Amino acid sequence: MSLQGLISGSECALPANPLSQVLKHTEGDRSLQQDRVAGPSSSRLHHLPGTSSGVLEPDAALARSFFDAHPQGVFPGPSMPRFNIPPPEVSRLPDAGASTLQRSWADMNSIQDGVEHIRTEGAWAAEFGIRTQTGMAGPSIPQQARADFEQRSYTSNGLYGANQMGMYGVNPNYGSMYNTLPGYGLGSTPLMEQQDKGKGKSRESDFDAAFAEATASLSSLNVGEEKTIELSASVVEQIPGSEVGDAGSKQVDSDFRTYWDSLGTSDVAPPPEDLAKWEAEFNQLMSSRREDSDMLDYGESMQNAWESGLGDYGEEPRSEAVTRFDDEGLPIFSDFPFDQQNKYMGASTSSQSLLDQAKALLAQNGSLSEASLMIEAAIQKGELGEGGYEAWVLLGETRNMDEREETGMQALAEGVKRAQEVGAAPAGMLSLAISYTNESYDRAAHTMLLRWLQARFPSLAVPEETLQSIKNSAWDSHTRITDLFLEVARSQHAQGIVDPDVQIGLGVMFYTRGDFDRAKDCFEAALSMRPQDYLLWNRLGSCLSNGNKPEEALGAYREALSLRPTYTRAIYNVGVACLNIGAHQEAIEHFLSALAMQDSTGAEKSEQLWFTLRRAFIAMGRSDLAEQAKARPKVDVFRQAGFDF
Amino acid sequence: MADIKEPGFKTSDTLAALAQVFQSYSEQEKKAQIKKTNGIFELRVNNGGKEAVWTIDMKKEGTIYKGEAKPKPDVTILLSDDTFSQLAEGKIDGQKAFLTGKLKTKGNMMLATKLDGLLKTARTKAKL
Numbered sequence: 001m002s003l004q005g006l007i008s009g010s011e012c013a014l015p016a017n018p019l020s021q022v023l024k025h026t027e028g029d030r031s032l033q034q035d036r037v038a039g040p041s042s043s044r045l046h047h048l049p050g051t052s053s054g055v056l057e058p059d060a061a062l063a064r065s066f067f068d069a070h071p072q073g074v075f076p077g078p079s080m081p082r083f084n085i086p087p088p089e090v091s092r093l094p095d096a097g098a099s100t101l102q103r104s105w106a107d108m109n110s111i112q113d114g115v116e117h118i119r120t121e122g123a124w125a126a127e128f129g130i131r132t133q134t135g136m137a138g139p140s141i142p143q144q145a146r147a148d149f150e151q152r153s154y155t156s157n158g159l160y161g162a163n164q165m166g167m168y169g170v171n172p173n174y175g176s177m178y179n180t181l182p183g184y185g186l187g188s189t190p191l192m193e194q195q196d197k198g199k200g201k202s203r204e205s206d207f208d209a210a211f212a213e214a215t216a217s218l219s220s221l222n223v224g225e226e227k228t229i230e231l232s233a234s235v236v237e238q239i240p241g242s243e244v245g246d247a248g249s250k251q252v253d254s255d256f257r258t259y260w261d262s263l264g265t266s267d268v269a270p271p272p273e274d275l276a277k278w279e280a281e282f283n284q285l286m287s288s289r290r291e292d293s294d295m296l297d298y299g300e301s302m303q304n305a306w307e308s309g310l311g312d313y314g315e316e317p318r319s320e321a322v323t324r325f326d327d328e329g330l331p332i333f334s335d336f337p338f339d340q341q342n343k344y345m346g347a348s349t350s351s352q353s354l355l356d357q358a359k360a361l362l363a364q365n366g367s368l369s370e371a372s373l374m375i376e377a378a379i380q381k382g383e384l385g386e387g388g389y390e391a392w393v394l395l396g397e398t399r400n401m402d403e404r405e406e407t408g409m410q411a412l413a414e415g416v417k418r419a420q421e422v423g424a425a426p427a428g429m430l431s432l433a434i435s436y437t438n439e440s441y442d443r444a445a446h447t448m449l450l451r452w453l454q455a456r457f458p459s460l461a462v463p464e465e466t467l468q469s470i471k472n473s474a475w476d477s478h479t480r481i482t483d484l485f486l487e488v489a490r491s492q493h494a495q496g497i498v499d500p501d502v503q504i505g506l507g508v509m510f511y512t513r514g515d516f517d518r519a520k521d522c523f524e525a526a527l528s529m530r531p532q533d534y535l536l537w538n539r540l541g542s543c544l545s546n547g548n549k550p551e552e553a554l555g556a557y558r559e560a561l562s563l564r565p566t567y568t569r570a571i572y573n574v575g576v577a578c579l580n581i582g583a584h585q586e587a588i589e590h591f592l593s594a595l596a597m598q599d600s601t602g603a604e605k606s607e608q609l610w611f612t613l614r615r616a617f618i619a620m621g622r623s624d625l626a627e628q629a630k631a632r633p634k635v636d637v638f639r640q641a642g643f644d645f
Numbered sequence: 646m647a648d649i650k651e652p653g654f655k656t657s658d659t660l661a662a663l664a665q666v667f668q669s670y671s672e673q674e675k676k677a678q679i680k681k682t683n684g685i686f687e688l689r690v691n692n693g694g695k696e697a698v699w700t701i702d703m704k705k706e707g708t709i710y711k712g713e714a715k716p717k718p719d720v721t722i723l724l725s726d727d728t729f730s731q732l733a734e735g736k737i738d739g740q741k742a743f744l745t746g747k748l749k750t751k752g753n754m755m756l757a758t759k760l761d762g763l764l765k766t767a768r769t770k771a772k773l
Binding site for chain 1: 665666668669670671672674734735736738740741762765769770771772773
């Protein structure tokens with residue numbers, strides 16, 4: 001990490017492994033240079049004859065180590081000339097590429113020592129192995145040499161191409177080369193030094209010359225014979241045996257042919273008119289691509305605008321809309337989505353009001369889905385109950401119990417808003433805060449709990465920073481509001497009072513922070529005052545379950561369900577606990593039974609339940625059933641798959 | 646799922662779970678989640694010796710895979726295995742991790758703040 005920080009800027013930062021950086025930089029270097037001379041040719045490089053004619057990777061590696069170790073290994077020549085000679089054209093590069101290149105260059109030099117070390121150690125043996133084998137290896141050597149040459153040297157694609165053309169163009173020379181330069185083959189020191197210098201020189205000075213020439217005219221194949229000789233010499237020299245038979249030449253010939261063909265189709269050094277044409281084509285291509293992407297962005301932004309604004313009232317406002325928040329972190333809702341086919345919307349048959357019927361149903365442990373439909377109808381008919389908020393709060397709480405959090409939260413938010421308007425502030429606030437917590441709207445939960453505290457204890461002094469903190473982040477507000485709750489709880493404790501609501505609020509604060517042990521303590525304290533409250537049993541269970549104690553949680557859920565058998569949320573939570581234990585079969589059966597309960601009313605079923613059910617199927621390895629569940633069939637379908645609920 | 650696992654990384658368990666979650670999304674839910682997140686995260690997780698790379702694509706496919714992002718990520722997030730599990734458990738949030746230097750980013754930093762929300766969905770939580 002620190003090394004990375006040292007040697008690289010942010011945009012070229014890489015994993016901590018310095019060797020991988022070396023690789024990256026060598027690659028980067030090469031491509032830059034090739035790009036400069038020959039355009040985006042790195043991919044083309046791989047199609048060159050040398051590499052494409054099946055040089056095995058071990059072979060290439062051997063060859064590489066052979067040539068790399070050469071200068072500093074055997075001969076006292078300049079070490080690693082291609083790294084140490086700053087190519088003049090680098091400094092001449094006008095554009096931003098130059099700076100990148102130079103930086104890579106600097107990086108390279110700084111790492112080079114290490115690389116050399118590794119190379120010399122490993123490569124020595126390999127090198128000698130190769131040298132003794134070369135006589136037998138025969139024709140494959142030039143290929144290796146060339147492959148190495150292409151991959152490693154400065155000599156860019158273009159230059160190499162030009163030189164090679166020249167070389168083959170003056171083929172007589174080529175043939176004689178092998179025969180007339182036996183000294184190179186022996187690898188005597190002075191010659192090698194000369195060669196090294198020659199290489200360096202050819203790189204530096206011939207680069208631009210050759211490139212210019214190649215660009216100017218392809219037809220003059222006999223350009224730069226000297227360079228040809230130099231290059232050929234360096235190639236020949238690297239074949240110590242210098243006995244390349246006819247086979248070798250032929251292969252080279254066919255290589256040349258493929259190279260020639262690839263050159264014909266490539267942009268390496270086309271004649272000027274082709275160059276112009278190519279440039280026009282390139283520009284056309286680039287601009288068309290740019291247009292494409294512009295179009296794409298435009299389309300996307302239009303889509304975004306549509307969906308985030310206008311689309312909000314669309315088909316599925318609950319699940320589709322991207323939730324937005326006000327500056328205190330409270331989510332902003334659209335209008336409440338009433339059930340479209342509510343059977344209670346028809347003329348009332350009972351003398352009792354719908355709201356009272358619903359309350360009676362809830363008191364008798366009736367179906368939660370049923371009750372929430374009744375309340376919905378009551379609201380739509382204008383029966384809002386006490387203060388105009390009662391029905392909304394009741395609807396929200398009922399929906400939450402029925403594991404339909406999103407609409408429940410929305411109803412609660414509406415109820416709380418109305419309650420505040422009529423000055424009955426604390427009503428529904430705790431439930432709403434809990435609902436926010438379940439949906440991970442931490443900041444909203446904090447805001448709501450603070451409002452609840454203020455409404456419940458008007459005399460409580462709330463520091464200005466605490467009020468401000470909600471506008472900052474959940475991490476700021478969490479500490480401050482928790483402190484406030486603790487303050488209240490302590491003063492109550494001093495008076496010998498345990499206020500379950502304060503304990504619940506404090507528990508929720510701990511819960512949002514993931515401090516499930518303390519949250520559990522709070523809910524236990526609240527339960528000590530209200531042992532018949534099934535909601536509290538369920539909340540205690542959830543603290544245990546999320547605190548990685550699913551087995552203990554099951555006990556708490558059992559209490560909740562024995563007090564309230566139709567408590568859908570508790571059933572769901574039992575399923576979640578089973579899922580976390582790994583009892584997939586049981587988990588699925590619980591989810592299915594919860595869905596079956598909702599099914600009975602014909603009302604819309606819980607998104608969350610379906611989703612978790614699918615997840616359980618997948619965890620079980622039954623993705624076929626998960627797919628089936630996406631269509632939301634009648635839950636009885638799954639009885640055939642062996643689930644009993 | 647097995648192709649996500651990487652021995653010695655707690656991260657891989659969370660991500661495997663997250664992959665299950667993604668798999669369980671219906672088309673609609675997946676689209677909603679993609680719209681909400683709209684980013685490709687490349688996670689470079691270090692467990693003290695090794696580094697492993699995962700990609701969470703919540704922009705195009707809605708998938709998770711091991712290895713570098715294809716196409717290139719909107720944000721690359723560098724963090725330790727421990728930080729990742731804290732993030733996933735909600736013990737620390739992305740903003741705090743970033744400010745304390747436990748999490749480094751390259752690319753769209755704002756997107757990185759969406760990561761913890763995404764990770765929270767990995768665990769099926771009981772509800773209050």
